[in-house]
Amino acid sequence: MPELLLVCLAGLMLSLLLGLIRVLRGPEAGDRMMAAQLIGTTGVGMLLLLSLLLGQPALADVALILALLAAVAAAAFSGQQRETGND
Amino acid sequence: MLTAHWLYGLSGCLIMTFGLRAVLLNDSLLQRIIALNVMGTGVFMILITIAYRGPDAAPDPIPHALVLTGIVVAVSATALALTLIRRLTEEQDND
Amino acid sequence: MNFDTWLPLFVVLSSLLPGLVMFFLDEGSHRLRTVLNMSGALLKLLLVGVITWGVFHQHIYETRWTLAPGLELVLHADTLSVLFVILSTVLWLVTTVYAIGYLEKSPHRSRFFGFFSVCVSATVGLALAGNLLTFVLFYELLTLATYPLVAHRGTPEALRGARIYLAYTLTGGVLLFTGTVWLHSIAGSIAFVEGGTLNQLHADYHPQLKVIFLLMITGLGVKAALVPLHGWLPQAMVAPAPVSALLHAVAVVKAGAFGIIRVVYDVYGVEFTHELGLLTGLGIIAAITIIYGSVKALSQDNLKKRLAYSTVSQVSYIALGITILGPIGTIGGIVHLVHQGVMKITLFFTAGNYAETLGIHKVSEMDGVGQRMPATTLAFSIGALGMIGIPPVAGYVSKWYLALGSLEAGMAWWVMPVLVTSSLLNAAYFLPILYRAWFKQPATKWPSEKILPARFETQAALLWPPLITAVLAIAAGMFAASPYSPLEWASLITRREYGL
Amino acid sequence: MIDTLIWLVALPLASALATQLLPRYATAIVISTAIATSINAAALLYAVATHGVMLYQIGGWTAGLGIALRADGLSALLLMMAAIVLLASSIYASAYFNDNPLRRRFWPLWLLLWCSLNALLLSGDLFNLYVTLELLGLSAVALASLGGKTAALQAALRYLLVGLLGSMLFLAGVTLIYAGYGTLDLATLSRVVAAGPIAWSALALMTVGLLLKTALFPLHFWLPPAHGSAPAPVSAVLSALVVKATFYLVMRLWLDIFSEVVTPQAASIPGVLGAAAVLWGSWQALRAERLKLLAAYSTVAQLGYLFLFFPLLQALPAGAARDAAMGGLVILALTHGLAKSGLFLAIGIIQQRSGHDTIRDLDGTAQRLPATTFAIALSGIALIGLPPSGAFLGKWHLLAAAFSAGQWLWVVVIMIGTLLAAAYTFRVLGHAFGQQPYPRHPVTIAAEEWPALILSAFATIGLGLAGAPVWQLLKVSL
Amino acid sequence: MNEQLLILSWLLPLLVAPLALFNRHWPASLAAVPALITAFFVPAGTVVQIPWLFLGSHFGLDHNASIFLMFSAVIWFVAGLQAELTMRNAPLWARFRFFFLLAMSGNFWLILSQDMVNFYLGFSLMGLSAYALVIHSATSKSLFAGRVYLIMTLLAESALLAGFLFIYSHTGSLAPAAGQLAGISNWAIGFLILGLGIKAGLVFLHVWLPLTYTAAPIPASAVLSGAMINVALLGWIRYLPVGQETLPEWGSLLVIAGTASIVFGAVAGLVQSKAKTVLAYSSISKMGFMTSLIGLAMLAPEQSEYIVMAVVFLAAYHGLAKSALFLGIGIVKAINSKLTFMLLLLPALVLAAAPFTAGSMMKTVIRPVIDNWQGEWIHVLPILLLTSSFATAMLMVRFLVIMSVELSLRPKKSFSIALPWVCLVALLIFVPFLLDHSFSPVIDSWPLAAVITGSLLLLYIRPPWMYSLPGLIPAGDLLFPMMTLGASARLYIRAFTCRVNSKIKTLICQLNNNFRNLIRFALSLTGGKS
Amino acid sequence: MNATNMLFLDILLVIALLSLAWATLTATDARRSVILFIAFGLVLTLAWARLLAPDVALAEAAIGAGLSGALLLAAVQHHPRRALSSERQNTGKLANEKQNDSNPADLKSSVAIRWTLTLFCIALAFVLIWALLQALSSETSDTLAQSVSANLANSGVSNPVTAVLLNFRAYDTLLELAVLLTAVLGIFALSEQRTGYLPAGPVFNGLVSWLVPALILMAGYLLWVGAHAPGGAFQAGATLAAAGVILRLAGKRNIGLPVSKSYLNIILVIGSGLFLLVGLTMLALGRPFLDYPPAMAGYLILLIETAAMISIAATLILAFLGGRPRNREDRSC
Known part of the structure; x- marks a missing residue:
């Protein structure tokens, strides 16, 4: 079982690496944000794996929060149009 | 002394100095605030590293608590700074 | 804790407290202010009388207050301090009357009298100072309290004068302060002890002591207007006449001179100063100042400036007296402290009268003023003759003792010419004024004559x-040999200083 | 009795919350809090004087695990000064912000600032100090930004960034300490700390962080604009107390906890910087065109004096001379705190009355606002260090220490600095005494003029003549 | 009573002086009455000590002082009366009276004082008040004379003070007894000679004297020449160690200076065109003689007693005669009658020591000196005597010649104003006879008699050459070349200091600029804006 | 799990962190910087998790990666130009304000100073590392951690981090709440609420409709779990705030916060207020400040945490809003 998990972890690590490269290289802000989301998603996975590997169930909660909050960040990024009000 | 100590301690120090350099040298206000946050992260990393006692030992909870407090303080400061920047730009627009 | 312990403090407070109250008086409450002023002055006179009596009978009056570990505020009445205290108290009383008349209906009187009283308190405080720290404290306080008085009129010239005054005096203050601290760090707490105490220090310290002496004398020399530190004095003459009269003629310059006396006699000890080879230098500077001030006074058309330069010259007689080793020279120096004060204040009062009554500020405007204001001019003449050293006005006594002291000390070869030259120069700048005032025909119109309802030539208070x-x-000159004259008191001081 | 310590923190905090909740009664709450806290501080002072060091273990946990509040002579004195300054400034502010809508925002922040100051001065725990530093920094920035103008915002932002950087560096130092010694408690630390790379670099980090906040030359660049553009009571407190609080920490670290670690070479660094600060700050104050900038630069210079003590205290052997110098340092700091706050309050009055604080155009101020001018003069005296101000005693001991330590260079610096201070003070007064038509009965608001006057008078006369207990109190140390 | 009179003598004029300013009618010269009474009735040796006054005061009347007071009081009294009579309606009369009284007080004061402080005080009171008398007419000439007078007087006072200081430091007493003066330093002697030499019009120090006498109103000139000038002699007698020790250098100096004065006074006086000026030079000459006598006394201490007696006598008769002459000028000018001119002749003859006059008593006085003389200077005295008499006689002739011109010019006034003067002249003529019963006019100096006779002849003939002489030497003689010298020196010094000044100014300017540039540079380094 | 495998992970994480940090700090564009920072926060969460600091990881995930990111993004988007403009330009605008001081912006333009500072930073890094390694390699006493676990039983909670935060070092936390309050008061003092967003489209609304409840639920969970497992008021508050942010982005004007000033004030103040009240109550009970009776400790901590959560959430939302919420009437005028 741990071996499988480790393999998964390795895959996720690869994914993280790729995400990292994209995030660093851009070129557009959107690309970076997408890559960041990828990192976030990868992170969720990794956290879950780590939770198992390290015997820390709390990490699952972390994963959950990460998933939720990454969505918030994404939402913030996607940029709701602002009111053209009395600004 | 653990490898993790080495790795994370080292990178904590580096991140902190990166942050410091950027705070000192960056022109953009926003980036300086980010840099401060990064710098703080470096410090937090050192703290967490200290707390780490190896994979099987329970880590020292005190640095964790400190970091938690630190994070909240940092976010408060960041929020205030961002509002200040916003207000400042508004003022300058009005001028 | 009894009355004796607090008496010196009361003497200081008797002018300080009324002064502080006066700051808060309304401009219009003229009567209350006058009452405060006069009662303060009279009370002080009374207290000083008690102290004088006591000091003469060897009573000890001492107020002590710890400021910090090792730093004590000491007010102590000894013969020397009493001399200066009496001088300032009596003259304060007189000047207050004068100032009340002088400033009638002018703005900011509350402020003026407030600072005026503070000034006097500072003067009395430094007279009573029992150690260097206390002296420095009141010395600086005097600087501060005088500043608003010089700047009182608020004209650009007044502000400029005040600025120059401060620049000089504060620089001096800093030097004095530094020297004092230095000395303190070498010798510990430095009380004024007759005869001085520093000769007990190890010889290794002597170079340092010399530097300290230089620092302190420079600091004191500013107020004493020793050349080349005298530049402020003529500039400060923009102040109202009572200020010039009491402060610049008496309090401030005397504070410097008094400080020099204290340092030489009661800190270093005159013999020790001499041993260190410091007296001669001081004497030469004093001599230069005496001559220089007189020469400068010759060419001043502005009456107050002429008087100011005269002050520069005259005050250095005191320093000169100090440098003359031996009791007689000391008497001459110390007694001149009083004599010069009384004479110079007369001159400044009268100068103020001319300015206030007739608008005369310049010597060249004084033609025939003796006919218009005979009493004032008479007083002026007496002051001027005294300055020259003509008996029976007090000045001759000082000169007599100075010269005699220099003979005793074997310094006559340079002191006497200085004295003679200075006397002649004094005559050269005073007698023409007298001539103008008495013998010339008045101009058809005075610069700006006030129409006075008074019976006299000017207001009675002036x-x-x-x-x-x-x-x-x-009187000081005529009754010099009588038991209560300044001269006798100076002799008493000198006897105690020299342990005779 | 011992609860005094926690009340000093809790009461302002509680009142801050109360003013936020009940803005209508804010003034009454603040004034009563101010009075109560001042009484508290006085009680603490008395307690320290009579009973020695006060220790309060929050939550009942032993120091180390929990956080302890400690008060010795030094902190009690500074607390007292803070209480006096804040009490006076509160009264002043109640008139200053009379009808201004800003007052609703002002009071809670004001009390939070007070709370943080007290907390900082009492704290016995390194990390807690970090938190109080941040609280102090943020509340100070928020208050400073109340000026509202572009300049004020700009300055506040710079101030915030500097403050954050400073606390971050401080935190880094704390981290190293925890890593090296496993403790955050100051008392424990002072027992275990030993010379070595950990102590040195931790001290260096913390010091640099604190010096940034203390605005020691050349890290002072943020101070003049921040102090120069904040509302008057805020400037007063910023200059008088906020920089002092961080200075207090530097002092604590260098002279107390790490005193064994500090070498003469190291101690000369703050000395040299302090000297530079004295000269540069004074010079800039002399050239300043606005009163507030002048006052702010004067703060830079005055802080420099405090740092001049460091090499001297390091050089002096423990004993009477060192104690005396230490007292000099503290009394200088106290005097400056009181005087500078008085000065800023007075400047605020001038600014409000005449609509500007340009030094050139101050003519007639002495006539129009006599009490205010007097306050400026009094505080100026304290800034110069003339007698009978407390600064006189401070400078006396500074000079005396320099002489006894044989470090002559400082003497020259002190002399020049004093003269420059005189120059800038009297430059202002010179203008103020200038002639101008003036109204016979100037408008005076006692609540505004008296605090300034009393603060300056306290600095100039009170501390100078009744400063001896400071030395007594300083004997009570951790 | 005696003591009170002693004090009143000098105090009364001082006290009434201010009153004189307010009341112009009562005769102010009455203030001299106590002095007169004192002089004639108070016995010599009366002493008054006032320890609290000044540095301890000591008044007293010794023999010399008594004589000095005597003739001084008479002169002041008479001159005062005449001033009352002639000047009452003149402008500034009140002022004149005021200073007249002050000077009078000073004169009596110094005569009566036995201590140096009071002597000095009287000396300066007299000297300074006399300034006001000198410049009374306020013409440019009198102002100039006044200035010169004042400068010289102040110099004299300073020197006197210095001399006194040396004496005091030597003796430790303010009223040193004659015996204590032995061995005083040369400085003291030098200063005394200098200070009083000015007063005495010793040659080179005399420049003020002709100017002053010429410029002052007649009563003032009278007291200046009659009373004030003589105080120099009193001072010397009192404070030089005359008779205590042999001082060959100083003695010969005084003799030489005195002789020079005699000659110079005669020469310069002869070429003057104003009567007062001639009299002034005559004073110089006469004082020169007395100075020489003092010098002789220093050379031969054993003779000093007689010499001093002689000097005191000479001073008295010179003072009275000279003041009578001065006052006579006024009288003659006011009342141009033969009678007054003839009366004027009398004091002139007395001064010239003409036979049958009190002047010839001089011989009687000097005789014992010559008789007892032992030393080498024995030959000097007769020569001096002769020269002086000759010079005086010549000058008197010159004086009378000038005065004779006046006779034809003036309108007549009431004779009553001349009354005091007439009394004075009478006194001059008769008093010696009254005082000294053994007095017999001797004619043992035929050369002198010849000179006088010849002169009277000259006076009668009035040859024209006598009128071409005047103008060769202006009154004040040496002063003018000295002033020219001084002026050019001042010019030179001023030019020099100007040059130095401007150089220093340029230097300071440069330094200033350099400093400013330095600051600017420093600021640019630190990024600040200047 | 063996060390080698972990080593790979560690190295990857460290590289990722370092490169992201560097990139964040050197980005020429603030927007890019923000995104990189968010990514940095995400990776950081992993690192915290790896270092067995789940509490911190939670907080980082919620605050560091989420809310800070949102705040920064909002800032960037609101002021695309100005926020990036250098301080130098800003100061340049202050024509009337004569700067006597040397302008730091000028300083920075100097190459020499840039290099000096960089070198200084490098030196600092070396010193830091040196000191840190010294510290880590020396055997430091672990007494503090031991005493934490020793006293854990009396703390009322079983999660040591929560115990430290809310009991042993509760004072810190109280002050920290004060810091938060200060920040939000500062924000209030600076401005009213900024311009809102247009109502969201259907897609976004869909997101909102499931995300917000999930977040609220999560917050409640974290709060509850904090007593014995990682979690607690901060994490919960941040999560709750995230819900607010989402609502805000969706154009909900007040995000459920009360418009009334006094109610809002109560919400803001309640965290620190209750905390303080509890502390002072102990004082009234004759115990030291914040010394909970062991029996009550758990409940009190929960109470405090709940209140704190509310305040924290409100604070964070208001920070995101950048000011006090306005009601509609305000807007219409």
Whole structure:
């Protein structure tokens, strides 16, 4: 079982690496944000794996929060149009 | 002394100095605030590293608590700074 | 804890407290202010009388207050301090009367009298100072309290004068302060002890002591207007006449001179100063100042400036007296402290009268003023003759003792020429004024004459003070040998200083 | 009795919350809090004087695990000064912000600032100090930004960034300490700390962080604009107390906890910087065109004096001379705190009355606002260090220490600095005494003029003549 | 009573002086009455000590002082009366009276004082008050004379003070007894000679004297020449160690200076065109003689007693005669009658020591000196005597010649104003006879008699050459070349200091600029804006 | 799990962190910087998790990666130009304000100073590392951690981090709440609420409709779990705030916060207020400040945490809003 998990972890690590490269290289802000989301998603996975590997169930909660909050960040990024009000 | 100590301690120090350099040298206000946050992260990393006692030992909870407090303080400061920047730009627009 | 312990403090407070109250008085409450002023002055006179009596009978009056570990505020009445205290108290009383008359209906009187009283308190405080720290404290306080008085009129010239005054005096203050601290760090707490205590220090310290002496004398020399530190004095003459009269003629410059006396006699000890080879230098500077001030005074058309330069010259007689080793020279220096004060204040009062009554500020405007203002001019003449050293006005006594002291000390070869030259120069700048005032025909119109309802040539409050001080000047000279004269007191001081 | 310590923190905090909740009664709450806290501080002072060091273990946990509040002579004195300054400034502010809508925002922040100051001065725990530093920094920035103008915002932002950087560096130092010694408690630390790379670099980090906040030359660049553009009571407190609080920490670290670690070479660094600060700050104050900038630069210079003590205290052997110098340092700091706050309050009055604080155009101020001018003069005296101000005693001991330590260079610096201070003070007064038509009965608001006057008078006369207990109190140390 | 009179003598004029300013009618010269009474009735040896006054005061009347007071009081009294009579309606009369009284007080004061402080005080009171008398007419000439007078007087006072200081430091007493003066330093002697030499019009120090006498109103000139000038002699007698020790250098100096004065006074006086000026030079000459006598006394201490007696006598008769002459000028000018001119002749003859006059008593006085003389200077005295008499006689002739011109010019006034003067002249003529019963006019100096006779002849003939002489030497003689010298020196010094000044100014300017540039540079380094 | 495998992970994480940090700090564009920072926060969460600091990881995930990111993004988007403009330009605008001081912006333009500072930073890094390694390699006493676990039983909670935060070092936390309050008061003092967003489209609304409840639920969970497992008021508050942010982005004007000033004030103040009240109550009970009776400790901590959560959430939302919420009437005028 741990071996499988480790393999998964390795895959996720690869994914993280790729995400990292994209995030660093851009070129557009959107690309970076997408890559960041990828990192976030990868992170969720990794956290879950780590939770198992390290015997820390709390990490699952972390994963959950990460998933939720990454969505918030994404939402913030996607940029709701602002009111053209009395600004 | 653990490898993790080495790795994370080292990178904590580096991140902190990166942050410091950027705070000192960056022109953009926003980036300086980010840099401060990064710098703080470096410090937090050192703290967490200290707390780490190896994979099987329970880590020292005190640095964790400190970091938690630190994070909240940092976010408060960041929020205030961002509002200040916003207000400042508004003022300058009005001028 | 009894009355004796607090008496010196009361003497200081008797002018300080009324002064502080006066700051808060309304501009219009003229009567209350006058009452405060006069009662303060009279009370002080009373207290000083008690102290004088006591000191003469070897009572000890000492107020002590710890400021910090090792730093004590000590007010101590000894013969020397009493001399200066009496001088300032009596002259304060007179000047207050004068100032009340002088400033009638002018703005900011509350402020003026407030600072005026603070000034006097500072002067009395430094007279009573029992150690260097206390002296420095009141010395600086005097600087501060004088500043608003010089700047009082608020004209650009007044502000400029005040600025120059400060620049000089504060620089001096800093030097004095530094020297004092230095000395303190070498010798510990430095009380004024007759005869001085520093000769007990190890010889290794002597170079340092010399530097300290230089620092302190430079600091004190600013107020004493020793050349080349005298630049402020003529500039400060923009102040109202009572200020010039009491402060610049008496309090401030005397504070410097008094400080020099203290440092030389009661800190270093005159013999020790001499041993260190410091007296001669001081003497030469004093001599230069005496001559320089007189020469400068010759060419001043502005009356107050002429008087100011005269002050520069005259005050250095005191320093000169100090440098003359031996009791007689000391008497001359110390007694001149009083004599010069009384005479010079007369001169400044009268100068103020001319300015206030007739708008005369320049010597060249004084033609025939003796006919218009005979009493004032008489007082002026008495002051001037005293300055020259003509008996019976007090000045001759000082000169007599200075010269005699220099003979005793074997310094006559340079002191006597200085004295003679200075006397002649004094005559050269005073007698023409007298000539103008008495013998010339008045101009058809005075620069700006005030129409006075008074019976006299000017307001009574302006007229009496100079007359009183003139009488005092004559009395000090005439009754010099009587038991209560300044001269006798100076001799008493000297006897105690030299342990005779 | 011992609860005094926690009340000093809790009461302002509680009142801050109360003013936020009940803005209508804010003034009454603040004034009563101010009075109560001042009484508290006085009680603490008395307690320290009579009973020695006060220790309060929050939550009942032993120091180390929990956080302890400690008060010795030094902190009690500074607390007292803070209480006096804040009490006076509160009264002043109640008139200053009379009808201004800003007052609703002002009071809670004001009390939070007070709370943080007290907390900082009492704290016995390194990390807690970090938190109080941040609280102090943020509340100070928020208050400073109340000026509202572009300049004020700009300055506040710079101030915030500097403050954050400073606390971050401080935190880094704390981290190293925890890593090296496993403790955050100051008392424990002072027992275990030993010379070595950990102590040195931790001290260096913390010091640099604190010096940034203390605005020691050349890290002072943020101070003049921040102090120069904040509302008057805020400037007063910023200059008088906020920089002092961080200075207090530097002092604590260098002279107390790490005193064994500090070498003479190291101690000369703050000395040299302090000297530079004295000269540069004074010079800039002399050239300043606005009163507030002048006052702010004067703060830079005055802080420099405090740092001049460091090499001297390091050089002096423990004993009477060192104690005396230490007292000099503290009394200088106290005097400056009181005087500078008085000065800023007075400047605020001038600014409000005449609509500007340009030094050139101050003519007639002495006539129009006599009490205010007097306050400026009094505080100026304290800034110069003339007698009878407390600064006189401070400078006396500074000079005396320099002489006894044989470090002559400082003497020259002190002399020049004093003269420059005189120059800038009297430059202002010179203008103020200038002639101008003036109204016979100037408008005076006692609540505004008196605090300034009393603060300056306290600095100039009170501390100078009744400063001896400071030395007594300083004997009570951790 | 005696003591009170002693004090009143000098105090009364001082006290009434201010009153004189307010009341112009009562005769102020009455203030001299106590002095007169004192002089004639108070016995010599009366002493008054006032320890609290000044540095301890000591008044007293010794023999010399008595004589000095005597003739001084008479002169002051008479001159005062005449001033009352002639000047009452003149402008500034009150002022004149005021200073007249002050000077009078000073004169009596110094005569009566036995201590140096009071002597000095009287000396300066007299000297300074006399300034006001000198410049009374306020013409440019009198102002100039006044200035010169004042400068010289102040110099004299300073020197006197210095001399006194040396004496005091030597003796430790303010009223040193004659015996204590032995061995005083040369400085003291030098200063005394200098200070009083000015007063005495010793040659080179005399420049003020002709100017002053010429410029002052007649009563003032009278007291200046009659009373004030003589105080120099009193001072010397009192404070030089005359008779205590042999001082060959100083003695010969005084003799030489005195002789020079005699000659110079005669020469310069002869070429003057104003009567007062001639009299002034005559004073110089006469004082020169007395100075020489003092010098002789220093050379031969054993003779000093007689010499001093002689000097005191000479001073008295010179003072009275000279003041009578001065006052006579006024009288003659006011009342141009033969009678007054003839009366004027009398004091002139007395001064010239003409036979049958009191002047010839001089011989009687000097005789014992010559008789007892032992030393080498024995030959000097007769020569001096002769020269002086000759010079005086010549000058008197010159004086009378000038005065004779006046006779034809003036309108007549009431004779009553001349009354005091007439009394004075009478006194001059008769008093010696009254005082000294053994007095017999001797004619043992035929050369002198010849000179006088010849002169009277000259006076009668009035040859024209006598009128071409005047103008060769202006009154004040040496002063003018000295002033020219001084002026050019001042010019030179001023030019020099100007040059130095401007150089220093340029230097300071440069330094200033350099400093400013330095600051600017420093600021640019630190990024600040200047 | 063996060390080698972990080593790979560690190295990857460290590289990722370092490169992201560097990139964040050197980005020429603030927007890019923000995104990189968010990514940095995400990776950081992993690192915290790896270092067995789940509490911190939670907080980082919620605050560091989420809310800070949102705040920064909002800032960037609101002021695309100005926020990036250098301080130098800003100061340049202050024509009337004569700067006597040397302008730091000028300083920075100097190459020499840039290099000096960089070198200084490098030196600092070396010193830091040196000191840190010294510290880590020396055997430091672990007494503090031991005493934490020793006293854990009396703390009322079983999660040591929560115990430290809310009991042993509760004072810190109280002050920290004060810091938060200060920040939000500062924000209030600076401005009213900024311009809102247009109502969201259907897609976004869909997101909102499931995300917000999930977040609220999560917050409640974290709060509850904090007593014995990682979690607690901060994490919960941040999560709750995230819900607010989402609502805000969706154009909900007040995000459920009360418009009334006094109610809002109560919400803001309640965290620190209750905390303080509890502390002072102990004082009234004759115990030291914040010394909970062991029996009550758990409940009190929960109470405090709940209140704190509310305040924290409100604070964070208001920070995101950048000011006090306005009601509609305000807007219409």
